[in-house]
Amino acid sequence: MEQRNALQLRPSAEARFADELAALKASDQGRRPPGWALSARAVRSFILGDNKLSIRRKFYGDDALVERALVALMSEQGLMLVGEPGTAKSMLSELLAAAISGSSMLTVQGSTGVTEDHVRYGWNYALLIAEGPTPRALVPSPVMEAMRLGRVVRVEELTRCPPEIQDVLISVLSEKVMTVPELGESASVYAAPGFSVIGTANLRDRGVHEMSSALKRRFNFETVVPLTDSALEIELIRQEVGKRLGQADITVNFPDEVTDLLVTTFQDLRRGQTKDHVPLSKPAAVMSTAEAVNIAHAAALEAAFLGNGDVGGAHIGRQLQGVIIKDNAEDVKKVRAYVDHIVKERARRSKVWADFLGAVKAMKDES
Ligand SMILES: Nc1ncnc2c1ncn2[C@@H]1O[C@H](COP(=O)(O)OP(=O)(O)O)[C@@H](O)[C@H]1O
Ligand SMILES: [Mg+2]
Numbered sequence: 428m429e430q431r432n433a434l435q436l437r438p439s440a441e442a443r444f445a446d447e448l449a450a451l452k453a454s455d456q457g458r459r460p461p462g463w464a465l466s467a468r469a470v471r472s473f474i475l476g477d478n479k480l481s482i483r484r485k486f487y488g489d490d491a492l493v494e495r496a497l498v499a500l501m502s503e504q505g506l507m508l509v510g511e512p513g514t515a516k517s518m519l520s521e522l523l524a525a526a527i528s529g530s531s532m533l534t535v536q537g538s539t540g541v542t543e544d545h546v547r548y549g550w551n552y553a554l555l556i557a558e559g560p561t562p563r564a565l566v567p568s569p570v571m572e573a574m575r576l577g578r579v580v581r582v583e584e585l586t587r588c589p590p591e592i593q594d595v596l597i598s599v600l601s602e603k604v605m606t607v608p609e610l611g612e613s614a615s616v617y618a619a620p621g622f623s624v625i626g627t628a629n630l631r632d633r634g635v636h637e638m639s640s641a642l643k644r645r646f647n648f649e650t651v652v653p654l655t656d657s658a659l660e661i662e663l664i665r666q667e668v669g670k671r672l673g674q675a676d677i678t679v680n681f682p683d684e685v686t687d688l689l690v691t692t693f694q695d696l697r698r699g700q701t702k703d704h705v706p707l708s709k710p711a712a713v714m715s716t717a718e719a720v721n722i723a724h725a726a727a728l729e730a731a732f733l734g735n736g737d738v739g740g741a742h743i744g745r746q747l748q749g750v751i752i753k754d755n756a757e758d759v760k761k762v763r764a765y766v767d768h769i770v771k772e773r774a775r776r777s778k779v780w781a782d783f784l785g786a787v788k789a790m791k792d793e794s
Pocket of ligand 1: 485486487488510511512513514515516517518519627654663667715716717720
Protein backbone atom coordinates (compact mmCIF):
# COMPACT_ATOMS: atom_id res chain seq x y z
CA MET A 428 0.00 0.00 0.00
CA GLU A 429 1.27 3.44 -0.83
CA GLN A 430 0.77 4.73 2.73
CA ARG A 431 3.43 2.28 3.93
CA ASN A 432 6.06 3.67 1.61
CA ALA A 433 5.45 7.28 2.46
CA LEU A 434 7.87 8.92 4.84
CA GLN A 435 6.30 8.71 8.25
CA LEU A 436 7.14 11.27 10.89
CA ARG A 437 5.13 9.35 13.39
CA PRO A 438 4.82 5.58 13.02
CA SER A 439 1.37 4.00 13.34
CA ALA A 440 0.08 2.85 16.73
CA GLU A 441 0.53 -0.80 15.77
CA ALA A 442 4.21 -0.10 15.04
CA ARG A 443 4.82 2.04 18.13
CA PHE A 444 3.18 -0.49 20.43
CA ALA A 445 4.09 -3.69 18.59
CA ASP A 446 5.62 -5.20 21.76
CA GLU A 447 2.56 -4.47 23.87
CA LEU A 448 0.22 -5.89 21.24
CA ALA A 449 2.32 -9.04 20.97
CA ALA A 450 2.35 -9.48 24.77
CA LEU A 451 -1.42 -9.06 24.91
CA LYS A 452 -1.94 -11.55 22.12
CA ALA A 453 0.30 -14.12 23.80
CA SER A 454 -1.60 -13.98 27.08
CA ASP A 455 -5.07 -13.40 25.64
CA GLN A 456 -7.53 -15.90 27.12
CA GLY A 457 -10.67 -13.90 26.48
CA ARG A 458 -13.26 -14.49 23.83
CA ARG A 459 -12.58 -12.69 20.56
CA PRO A 460 -15.47 -11.14 18.69
CA PRO A 461 -15.58 -12.42 15.08
CA GLY A 462 -12.84 -10.84 12.99
CA TRP A 463 -11.00 -9.25 15.90
CA ALA A 464 -7.28 -9.69 16.44
CA LEU A 465 -7.71 -9.58 20.24
CA SER A 466 -10.42 -10.16 22.81
CA ALA A 467 -12.38 -7.12 23.94
CA ARG A 468 -10.71 -7.42 27.35
CA ALA A 469 -7.26 -7.32 25.80
CA VAL A 470 -8.19 -4.27 23.72
CA ARG A 471 -9.39 -2.63 26.92
CA SER A 472 -6.06 -3.39 28.62
CA PHE A 473 -4.17 -2.00 25.65
CA ILE A 474 -5.95 1.34 25.95
CA LEU A 475 -6.42 1.63 29.71
CA GLY A 476 -3.27 -0.18 30.81
CA ASP A 477 -2.44 -3.42 32.61
CA ASN A 478 0.25 -3.46 35.27
CA LYS A 479 0.78 -7.20 35.22
CA LEU A 480 1.71 -7.12 31.53
CA SER A 481 3.48 -3.72 31.80
CA ILE A 482 0.99 -2.16 29.45
CA ARG A 483 0.97 1.59 29.85
CA ARG A 484 -2.30 3.51 30.11
CA LYS A 485 -2.84 5.56 26.97
CA PHE A 486 -6.28 7.11 27.37
CA TYR A 487 -7.10 8.91 30.59
CA GLY A 488 -10.31 10.06 32.18
CA ASP A 489 -13.25 7.96 31.10
CA ASP A 490 -12.83 4.20 31.28
CA ALA A 491 -16.54 3.57 30.84
CA LEU A 492 -16.46 5.41 27.51
CA VAL A 493 -13.81 3.00 26.24
CA GLU A 494 -15.96 0.04 27.28
CA ARG A 495 -19.02 1.46 25.55
CA ALA A 496 -16.92 2.11 22.46
CA LEU A 497 -15.87 -1.56 22.42
CA VAL A 498 -19.46 -2.69 22.68
CA ALA A 499 -20.45 -0.36 19.84
CA LEU A 500 -17.74 -1.82 17.63
CA MET A 501 -18.93 -5.37 18.33
CA SER A 502 -22.44 -4.38 17.30
CA GLU A 503 -23.74 -3.53 13.86
CA GLN A 504 -23.41 0.17 14.52
CA GLY A 505 -20.47 2.40 13.81
CA LEU A 506 -18.79 4.45 16.52
CA MET A 507 -18.73 8.24 16.38
CA LEU A 508 -16.41 10.12 18.71
CA VAL A 509 -17.38 13.76 19.02
CA GLY A 510 -15.94 16.53 21.15
CA GLU A 511 -13.76 19.60 21.34
CA PRO A 512 -10.45 19.57 19.47
CA GLY A 513 -7.59 17.96 21.39
CA THR A 514 -9.63 15.54 23.51
CA ALA A 515 -7.87 12.48 22.04
CA LYS A 516 -10.64 11.39 19.66
CA SER A 517 -8.16 10.62 16.88
CA MET A 518 -5.79 8.96 19.31
CA LEU A 519 -8.54 6.73 20.66
CA SER A 520 -9.76 5.75 17.19
CA GLU A 521 -6.21 4.89 16.16
CA LEU A 522 -5.64 2.76 19.27
CA LEU A 523 -8.95 0.95 18.83
CA ALA A 524 -8.24 0.19 15.18
CA ALA A 525 -4.69 -0.96 15.92
CA ALA A 526 -5.79 -3.35 18.66
CA ILE A 527 -8.98 -4.65 17.05
CA SER A 528 -7.79 -5.01 13.47
CA GLY A 529 -4.01 -5.03 13.89
CA SER A 530 -3.92 -1.95 11.64
CA SER A 531 -4.94 1.68 11.97
CA MET A 532 -3.85 2.58 8.45
CA LEU A 533 -7.23 2.30 6.75
CA THR A 534 -8.17 5.93 7.21
CA VAL A 535 -10.09 8.57 5.32
CA GLN A 536 -9.11 12.12 6.21
CA GLY A 537 -12.37 14.06 6.03
CA SER A 538 -12.47 17.40 4.22
CA THR A 539 -14.70 19.19 1.76
CA GLY A 540 -12.45 17.74 -0.97
CA VAL A 541 -13.31 14.10 -0.20
CA THR A 542 -14.98 12.46 -3.21
CA GLU A 543 -16.72 9.12 -3.70
CA ASP A 544 -13.44 7.61 -4.91
CA HIS A 545 -12.11 8.03 -1.37
CA VAL A 546 -14.94 6.08 0.22
CA ARG A 547 -16.00 3.69 -2.60
CA TYR A 548 -13.44 2.98 -5.30
CA GLY A 549 -11.65 4.63 -8.17
CA TRP A 550 -9.89 3.44 -11.30
CA ASN A 551 -6.36 3.25 -12.50
CA TYR A 552 -6.99 5.21 -15.69
CA ALA A 553 -4.11 3.78 -17.72
CA LEU A 554 -5.44 0.26 -17.09
CA LEU A 555 -9.02 1.37 -17.54
CA ILE A 556 -8.23 2.72 -21.00
CA ALA A 557 -6.08 -0.26 -21.94
CA GLU A 558 -8.38 -3.05 -20.80
CA GLY A 559 -11.68 -1.51 -19.75
CA PRO A 560 -13.15 -1.93 -16.28
CA THR A 561 -11.43 -5.00 -14.83
CA PRO A 562 -10.76 -5.98 -11.23
CA ARG A 563 -7.12 -5.14 -11.89
CA ALA A 564 -7.98 -1.58 -12.85
CA LEU A 565 -10.08 -1.01 -9.74
CA VAL A 566 -8.51 1.05 -6.96
CA PRO A 567 -10.29 0.26 -3.69
CA SER A 568 -10.88 2.93 -1.06
CA PRO A 569 -9.89 2.31 2.57
CA VAL A 570 -13.58 1.66 3.26
CA MET A 571 -13.74 -1.06 0.62
CA GLU A 572 -10.48 -2.58 1.89
CA ALA A 573 -11.80 -2.63 5.44
CA MET A 574 -14.99 -4.40 4.30
CA ARG A 575 -13.04 -7.00 2.36
CA LEU A 576 -10.53 -7.65 5.16
CA GLY A 577 -12.97 -7.34 8.07
CA ARG A 578 -11.17 -4.41 9.64
CA VAL A 579 -11.93 -1.09 11.25
CA VAL A 580 -11.86 1.92 8.93
CA ARG A 581 -11.43 5.37 10.44
CA VAL A 582 -13.09 8.46 9.03
CA GLU A 583 -11.48 11.52 10.55
CA GLU A 584 -13.42 14.80 10.79
CA LEU A 585 -16.46 13.19 9.23
CA THR A 586 -18.61 16.31 9.47
CA ARG A 587 -16.26 18.09 7.08
CA CYS A 588 -17.15 15.62 4.31
CA PRO A 589 -19.84 16.57 1.80
CA PRO A 590 -23.31 15.02 2.33
CA GLU A 591 -22.97 12.50 -0.53
CA ILE A 592 -19.97 10.98 1.24
CA GLN A 593 -21.98 10.62 4.41
CA ASP A 594 -24.68 8.89 2.30
CA VAL A 595 -22.15 6.31 1.08
CA LEU A 596 -21.24 5.52 4.67
CA ILE A 597 -24.90 5.12 5.61
CA SER A 598 -25.47 2.56 2.88
CA VAL A 599 -22.26 0.75 3.77
CA LEU A 600 -23.23 0.52 7.43
CA SER A 601 -26.79 -0.55 6.74
CA GLU A 602 -26.29 -2.96 3.84
CA LYS A 603 -22.73 -4.11 4.56
CA VAL A 604 -22.09 -4.45 0.86
CA MET A 605 -20.43 -2.26 -1.75
CA THR A 606 -21.40 -2.90 -5.34
CA VAL A 607 -19.27 -2.18 -8.39
CA PRO A 608 -21.81 -1.77 -11.19
CA GLU A 609 -19.08 -1.59 -13.85
CA LEU A 610 -17.89 -5.11 -12.99
CA GLY A 611 -21.22 -6.78 -12.32
CA GLU A 612 -22.71 -8.60 -9.40
CA SER A 613 -19.78 -10.91 -8.69
CA ALA A 614 -17.51 -7.95 -7.94
CA SER A 615 -19.62 -6.79 -4.98
CA VAL A 616 -17.65 -6.58 -1.76
CA TYR A 617 -19.42 -7.94 1.33
CA ALA A 618 -18.25 -6.78 4.72
CA ALA A 619 -16.26 -9.53 6.43
CA PRO A 620 -16.69 -10.04 10.20
CA GLY A 621 -14.70 -7.43 12.07
CA PHE A 622 -15.63 -4.61 9.71
CA SER A 623 -16.64 -1.41 11.41
CA VAL A 624 -16.39 2.35 11.05
CA ILE A 625 -15.04 4.79 13.61
CA GLY A 626 -15.84 8.41 12.82
CA THR A 627 -14.50 11.44 14.62
CA ALA A 628 -15.97 14.93 14.55
CA ASN A 629 -15.11 18.17 16.24
CA LEU A 630 -18.02 19.91 17.90
CA ARG A 631 -16.58 23.24 16.81
CA ASP A 632 -17.02 22.22 13.17
CA ARG A 633 -20.67 21.47 13.50
CA GLY A 634 -22.70 23.10 10.81
CA VAL A 635 -20.04 22.71 8.15
CA HIS A 636 -22.00 19.70 7.00
CA GLU A 637 -24.58 18.90 9.60
CA MET A 638 -24.85 15.14 9.88
CA SER A 639 -28.06 13.63 8.53
CA SER A 640 -30.36 11.85 10.94
CA ALA A 641 -29.93 8.66 8.90
CA LEU A 642 -26.21 8.78 9.58
CA LYS A 643 -26.79 9.50 13.24
CA ARG A 644 -28.92 6.38 13.52
CA ARG A 645 -26.11 4.25 12.13
CA PHE A 646 -23.58 5.38 14.70
CA ASN A 647 -23.28 5.14 18.45
CA PHE A 648 -22.26 8.59 19.59
CA GLU A 649 -19.75 9.10 22.36
CA THR A 650 -18.76 12.56 23.53
CA VAL A 651 -15.16 12.87 24.62
CA VAL A 652 -14.66 15.72 27.09
CA PRO A 653 -11.48 17.37 28.38
CA LEU A 654 -10.08 15.83 31.55
CA THR A 655 -11.73 17.26 34.66
CA ASP A 656 -9.50 15.43 37.14
CA SER A 657 -6.41 17.58 37.81
CA ALA A 658 -4.34 14.68 39.07
CA LEU A 659 -4.94 12.70 35.87
CA GLU A 660 -4.24 15.70 33.69
CA ILE A 661 -0.97 16.35 35.55
CA GLU A 662 0.07 12.73 35.15
CA LEU A 663 -0.72 12.77 31.44
CA ILE A 664 1.19 15.99 30.83
CA ARG A 665 4.24 14.77 32.72
CA GLN A 666 4.22 11.51 30.83
CA GLU A 667 3.80 13.12 27.38
CA VAL A 668 6.38 15.82 27.97
CA GLY A 669 8.78 13.29 29.47
CA LYS A 670 8.43 11.16 26.35
CA ARG A 671 9.01 14.07 23.98
CA LEU A 672 12.04 15.34 25.89
CA GLY A 673 13.41 11.83 26.23
CA GLN A 674 13.27 11.30 22.47
CA ALA A 675 15.29 14.48 21.98
CA ASP A 676 17.68 13.63 24.81
CA ILE A 677 16.83 16.76 26.79
CA THR A 678 16.80 16.88 30.59
CA VAL A 679 15.24 19.70 32.58
CA ASN A 680 14.12 20.26 36.12
CA PHE A 681 10.33 20.49 35.83
CA PRO A 682 8.94 20.95 39.37
CA ASP A 683 5.48 19.57 40.22
CA GLU A 684 4.38 23.04 41.29
CA VAL A 685 4.87 24.28 37.74
CA THR A 686 2.77 21.50 36.18
CA ASP A 687 0.22 22.18 38.86
CA LEU A 688 0.07 25.86 37.93
CA LEU A 689 -0.44 25.01 34.26
CA VAL A 690 -3.22 22.52 34.98
CA THR A 691 -4.90 24.80 37.50
CA THR A 692 -4.95 27.66 35.00
CA PHE A 693 -6.35 25.43 32.27
CA GLN A 694 -9.00 23.88 34.48
CA ASP A 695 -10.08 27.26 35.90
CA LEU A 696 -10.48 28.85 32.48
CA ARG A 697 -11.99 25.76 30.87
CA ARG A 698 -14.57 25.44 33.63
CA GLY A 699 -15.23 29.15 34.01
CA GLN A 700 -14.73 28.75 37.73
CA THR A 701 -11.85 28.35 40.17
CA LYS A 702 -11.53 25.37 42.49
CA ASP A 703 -13.03 27.56 45.23
CA HIS A 704 -16.03 28.29 43.00
CA VAL A 705 -15.12 31.85 42.09
CA PRO A 706 -16.89 32.44 38.76
CA LEU A 707 -14.84 33.52 35.71
CA SER A 708 -15.54 34.35 32.07
CA LYS A 709 -14.56 31.40 29.90
CA PRO A 710 -12.37 32.23 26.91
CA ALA A 711 -13.46 30.88 23.52
CA ALA A 712 -9.97 29.47 22.85
CA VAL A 713 -9.54 25.70 22.83
CA MET A 714 -7.94 24.76 26.14
CA SER A 715 -7.45 21.04 25.67
CA THR A 716 -4.99 18.76 27.38
CA ALA A 717 -3.19 18.60 24.05
CA GLU A 718 -2.64 22.38 24.24
CA ALA A 719 -1.42 22.05 27.82
CA VAL A 720 1.09 19.39 26.73
CA ASN A 721 2.33 21.73 24.00
CA ILE A 722 2.79 24.57 26.48
CA ALA A 723 4.65 22.39 28.96
CA HIS A 724 6.87 21.07 26.18
CA ALA A 725 7.64 24.55 24.82
CA ALA A 726 8.33 25.81 28.36
CA ALA A 727 10.80 22.96 28.87
CA LEU A 728 12.53 23.72 25.57
CA GLU A 729 12.90 27.37 26.51
CA ALA A 730 14.34 26.42 29.90
CA ALA A 731 16.73 23.91 28.32
CA PHE A 732 18.00 25.98 25.41
CA LEU A 733 17.67 29.56 26.56
CA GLY A 734 17.76 29.17 30.35
CA ASN A 735 19.55 27.10 32.97
CA GLY A 736 17.32 24.04 32.69
CA ASP A 737 14.93 24.99 35.51
CA VAL A 738 11.34 25.33 34.30
CA GLY A 739 9.43 28.04 36.19
CA GLY A 740 6.15 29.92 36.20
CA ALA A 741 7.53 32.54 33.83
CA HIS A 742 8.06 29.96 31.08
CA ILE A 743 4.45 28.88 31.35
CA GLY A 744 3.27 32.49 31.35
CA ARG A 745 5.08 33.27 28.13
CA GLN A 746 3.75 30.17 26.35
CA LEU A 747 0.18 30.63 27.52
CA GLN A 748 -0.03 33.82 25.59
CA GLY A 749 0.23 32.05 22.24
CA VAL A 750 -2.55 29.59 22.96
CA ILE A 751 -5.13 31.81 24.50
CA ILE A 752 -4.66 35.15 23.07
CA LYS A 753 -4.22 34.45 19.37
CA ASP A 754 -6.51 36.98 17.71
CA ASN A 755 -9.54 37.17 19.94
CA ALA A 756 -9.88 40.52 21.72
CA GLU A 757 -12.66 39.23 23.97
CA ASP A 758 -10.42 36.41 25.17
CA VAL A 759 -7.68 38.90 25.98
CA LYS A 760 -10.08 40.73 28.27
CA LYS A 761 -11.21 37.54 29.95
CA VAL A 762 -7.70 36.35 30.60
CA ARG A 763 -6.74 39.81 31.83
CA ALA A 764 -9.57 39.69 34.36
CA TYR A 765 -8.44 36.24 35.50
CA VAL A 766 -4.86 37.45 35.89
CA ASP A 767 -5.85 40.63 37.72
CA HIS A 768 -8.14 38.94 40.17
CA ILE A 769 -7.17 35.35 40.67
CA VAL A 770 -3.52 35.09 39.66
CA LYS A 771 -2.50 38.24 41.54
CA GLU A 772 -3.93 36.81 44.73
CA ARG A 773 -2.11 33.50 44.32
CA ALA A 774 1.12 35.34 43.47
CA ARG A 775 1.20 36.82 46.97
CA ARG A 776 1.73 33.36 48.42
CA SER A 777 3.74 31.50 45.80
CA LYS A 778 6.92 32.22 43.87
CA VAL A 779 5.84 30.07 40.92
CA TRP A 780 2.60 32.05 40.58
CA ALA A 781 4.46 35.34 41.06
CA ASP A 782 6.84 34.45 38.19
CA PHE A 783 3.87 33.44 36.08
CA LEU A 784 2.14 36.75 36.82
CA GLY A 785 5.27 38.71 35.98
CA ALA A 786 5.64 37.02 32.58
CA VAL A 787 1.99 37.44 31.59
CA LYS A 788 2.06 41.11 32.62
CA ALA A 789 5.27 41.81 30.71
CA MET A 790 3.79 40.35 27.53
CA LYS A 791 0.61 42.36 27.91
CA ASP A 792 2.50 45.59 28.36
CA GLU A 793 4.37 45.00 25.12
CA SER A 794 1.24 44.40 23.07
N1 LIG B 1 -7.96 11.99 27.87
C1 LIG B 1 -6.76 11.90 27.27
N2 LIG B 1 -5.99 10.81 27.44
C2 LIG B 1 -4.79 10.71 26.85
N3 LIG B 1 -4.26 11.65 26.05
C3 LIG B 1 -4.96 12.77 25.83
C4 LIG B 1 -6.25 12.96 26.44
N4 LIG B 1 -6.72 14.17 26.06
C5 LIG B 1 -5.79 14.70 25.25
N5 LIG B 1 -4.72 13.88 25.12
C6 LIG B 1 -3.51 14.19 24.34
O1 LIG B 1 -3.89 15.04 23.28
C7 LIG B 1 -3.34 14.58 22.03
C8 LIG B 1 -4.17 15.09 20.87
O2 LIG B 1 -5.31 14.35 20.72
P1 LIG B 1 -6.04 14.09 19.32
O3 LIG B 1 -6.35 12.65 19.29
O4 LIG B 1 -5.32 14.66 18.18
O5 LIG B 1 -7.34 14.97 19.61
P2 LIG B 1 -8.65 15.21 18.74
O6 LIG B 1 -8.67 14.21 17.64
O7 LIG B 1 -9.75 15.01 19.74
O8 LIG B 1 -8.57 16.62 18.28
C9 LIG B 1 -3.25 13.10 22.23
O9 LIG B 1 -2.35 12.51 21.36
C10 LIG B 1 -2.81 13.01 23.69
O10 LIG B 1 -1.43 13.23 23.79
MG1 LIG C 1 -8.63 14.58 15.60
